[in-house]
Amino acid sequence: MAFTKKTVRDADVAGKRVLMRVDFNVPLKDGVVTDDTRVRAAIPTIEYLKDKGAKIILMSHLGRPKGDGPEPQFSLKPAADKLAEITGYDVKFVDDTYGEKAKAAVDALADGEILVLENVRFDKREKKNDPEIAKILASYGDIFVLDAFGTAHRAQGSVVGPAAYLPAYAGFLLEKEVDTLTSIFAEPERPFVAIVGGSKVSSKIGVLDHLIDSADTLIIGGGMAYTFFLAQGMSVGLSLKEEDWVERAGEMLKKAEEKGVKILLPIDNRVADHFGEDAVPEVVSSDAIPDDREGMDIGPETEKLYADAVKAAKTVFWNGPMGVFEFDNFAHGTEAVARAIADSDCTSIIGGGDSVAAINKFGLADKMSWISTGGGASMELVEGKALPGVEALLDA
Ligand code: ADP
Ligand code: MG
Numbered sequence: 001m002a003f004t005k006k007t008v009r010d011a012d013v014a015g016k017r018v019l020m021r022v023d024f025n026v027p028l029k030d031g032v033v034t035d036d037t038r039v040r041a042a043i044p045t046i047e048y049l050k051d052k053g054a055k056i057i058l059m060s061h062l063g064r065p066k067g068d069g070p071e072p073q074f075s076l077k078p079a080a081d082k083l084a085e086i087t088g089y090d091v092k093f094v095d096d097t098y099g100e101k102a103k104a105a106v107d108a109l110a111d112g113e114i115l116v117l118e119n120v121r122f123d124k125r126e127k128k129n130d131p132e133i134a135k136i137l138a139s140y141g142d143i144f145v146l147d148a149f150g151t152a153h154r155a156q157g158s159v160v161g162p163a164a165y166l167p168a169y170a171g172f173l174l175e176k177e178v179d180t181l182t183s184i185f186a187e188p189e190r191p192f193v194a195i196v197g198g199s200k201v202s203s204k205i206g207v208l209d210h211l212i213d214s215a216d217t218l219i220i221g222g223g224m225a226y227t228f229f230l231a232q233g234m235s236v237g238l239s240l241k242e243e244d245w246v247e248r249a250g251e252m253l254k255k256a257e258e259k260g261v262k263i264l265l266p267i268d269n270r271v272a273d274h275f276g277e278d279a280v281p282e283v284v285s286s287d288a289i290p291d292d293r294e295g296m297d298i299g300p301e302t303e304k305l306y307a308d309a310v311k312a313a314k315t316v317f318w319n320g321p322m323g324v325f326e327f328d329n330f331a332h333g334t335e336a337v338a339r340a341i342a343d344s345d346c347t348s349i350i351g352g353g354d355s356v357a358a359i360n361k362f363g364l365a366d367k368m369s370w371i372s373t374g375g376g377a378s379m380e381l382v383e384g385k386a387l388p389g390v391e392a393l394l395d396a
Contacts (some may be wrong), residue, residue: 001073002178002179002182002183002186003117003170003175003179003182003396004395004396005169005170005390005393005394005395005396006048006071006149006168006169006170006393006394006395006396007170007171007172007175007396008045008159008169008170009047009171009194009295010394010396011143011145011167011169012054013049013052013053013143013149013313014053014054014111014142015053015054015055015111016054016055016141016142017055017057017109017140017141017142017143018049018054018055018056018057018141018142018144018145018277018321019055019059019105019137019140019141019143019144019145019162019166020045020046020049020056020058020139020144020145020146020171021059021060021144021145021146021147021148021151021158021159021162021389022038022042022046022058022059022060022147022171023038023041023042023060023142023147023149023150023151023373023374024038024039024042024058024060024062024079024080024083024116024164025038025060025061025062025063025078025150025151026038026062026078026079026082028062028063028073028078028369029075030170031078031115032078033078033079033082034148034237035360036082036086036180037373038150038373039079039082039083039086039174040086041056041149041373042058042147042171042173043083043086043087044084044172044173045145045172045259046058046087046114047087048172049145050058050077050112050114050305051074052354053054053110053111053112053202054111054112054115055105055106055110055112055113055115056109056110056113056119057109057115057136057140058083058114058115058116058277059079059097059116059117059120059137059158060076060079060116060119060120060158061119061120061121061156062076062079062119062159063119063156064121064123065121065122067122067123067124067125067127067144067375068124068186069122069123069124069365070095070118070122071120071122074119074121074122075095075118075119076093076116076117076118076244077086077093077095077118077161080092080093080224081115081333083092083114083116090113090114090341091115091116092105092109092113092114092115092116093116093118094116094118094356095118095123096117096118097117097118097119097120097123098123098136098289098353099223099297099350099396102117102118103140103256104173108138108290109319112172113264118177118288120137120157120158120288124331125157126156126157126158127157128157129155129156129157129158129160129161129163130157131164132219133157133158133161134157134158134160134161134162134164134165135161135165135273136258137157137161137162137167138160138161138162138164138165140159141162142166142168142169143166143169143220144162144163144166144167144168144169145168145169145170145171146159146163146169146170146171146174146389146393147171147172147173147174147388148169148174148389149173149174149177149178149372149373149374149377149378150373150374150375150376150377150387151374151389152174152178152374152377152387152389152390153374153376153377153380153385153387153388154339154388154389155261155388155389155390158198159389160236160371160388160389160391160392161394162226163392164392166292167394168392168393169352169393169394170279170309170325170390170393173213173373174389174390177372177373177374177377177378177381178381178387179391180349180370180372181349181351181372181378181381181382183383184284184315184317184347184349185210185213185214185384186214186363188214188215188314188315188347189314189315189332189347189386190314190315190335191217191312191313191314191315192214192215192216192217192313192314192315192317193215193216193218193309193310193312193313193315193316193317194211194215194217194218194219194317194318195218195219195221195306195310195316195317195318195319195320195337196208196211196218196219196220196221196222196224196227196318196319196320197220197221197222197223197224197319197321197323197334197355198222198223198224198319198320198321198352198354198355199222199223199224199240199244200223200224200240200242200245201224201227201228201248202242202245203321204224204269204320204379205248206379206381206383206384206385207210207319207380207383208252209252210262210382210383210384211317211382212252212255212259213259214218215261215317216222216261216262217262217263217264217309218256218261218262218263218264219263219264219306219314220263220264220265220266220320221266221298221302221306221320221321221322221333221337222320222323222324223240223295223320223324224240224320225240225241225265225266225295226239226240226241226295227241227242227245227246227249227299228242228249228253228265229265229286229289230249230254230264231246231247231249231250231253232253233320234249234286235289236289236290236292236295237271237289237290237291237292237293237294237295238292238293238294239271239293239294239295240294240295241290243282249367264306264309265306266286266295266298266299266302267285267286267299267301267302267305268283268284268285268286268298268299268300268301268302269283269285269286269289269296269297269299269302270282270293270295270296270297270298270299270323270329270330270332270333271283271289271290271293271294271295271296272282272293272294272296272329272330273292273293273294273295274294275331276298276327277322277328279296279327279329279330280329281296281297281329281330283299283300284299285299285301296323296324296327296330296351297322297323297324297325297330297332297333297334298322298323299333300319300335302333303332303333303336304320304373305338306336306340306342307336307337307339308335310340310341310344310346311339311340311344313344313346314340314346314347314348315346315347315348315349315368316344316347316348316349317348317349317351317382318337318341318349318350318351318355319350319351319352319378319379319382320354320355321334321354321355321358322336322337325358325361331358331361334358335358337360338358338362338364339362339364340370341364341365341367341368342364342367346367347369348358348367348368348370349369349370349371349372350368350370350371350372350377351372351374351378351379351382352372352378352379353375354376356371356372356375357372369386
């Protein structure tokens, strides 16, 4: 319903060369993949194509190479090895992307075989969306599949380029992500509780605006809460604040009131005298934040308030930690909210790089209905924006 593009199910892939953009932008340490979530997320489409007897050519970026040629620490070889390890498939790898060597490796593929090309960003033209790049990549395939949800918001050569030359379809991950993250706002089961945290109002303004249009309750936590406090005329000590956004925060509170959206802000906070791993939390109520203290997490009373709101919800969307969860002393609020969601049988959708990292840290990932694999891309969808990668695909 919410997904209006053709998917691999609509394509005749048997014996065809399928050029697929995946998101294998995985974290590496000493050449080993430390989190294989993104590789796993691409497997359903890869399996499907393999079972149908397609020749599968996978491409991705990894990290931020300069774009002047190969940089070994950004090679996709470890991701290709990980794919082989998880699936048991023979996964071929070629240390070339746009040259003769890559072409030869593609030409040597038999039906059902899988080839991973080297990092598409080893050439500057990728990020510039240079048509030359798109033409070379498109020459490797008979059809193009986009399954890289995490980069679908970027109009770059390997993401949108091949769609100009080849029939272009969505992979299953892309379909599921877009469908989930758009239908939740179109027709949520109510009450719909949205939770937004993280550091800044400025980086979440589009998300907040969009959520006020569909949520019944909007819970605010994290560093951004203090800018809302300022908008209410409260003092926030040394807490993170964005003076330029106070007025906008105030307008948002007003808009929520007009629309009948309930806004919950922290009633107490864990504050400290400095920002650091070793900082010691003290609990203070929100109307009594000392001038020499900085808010680092929501407090215990707020945890209860937010957990109760989550308990009453049928649908929960969450983006942005409730505090500086990277420090154990200030991870409590984020964990309490995560546990409340995990314990509820509501539909729960989580987006955002740090929020997902937090949920993984607490080991609660399998208790959530859907965890988005895309940070920036999921936020753009939640803001109601169209993703260029998706736009370029064939309409269903
Ligand atoms: P996401 O990646 O899930 O979208 P953000 O990037 O918006 O989340 O925010 C995450 C960051 O916000 C974390 O690094 C966290 O430490 C920070 N943060 C949360 N609460 C506070 C706070 N009270 N003060 C400073 N930083 C905070
Ligand atoms: Mg982040």
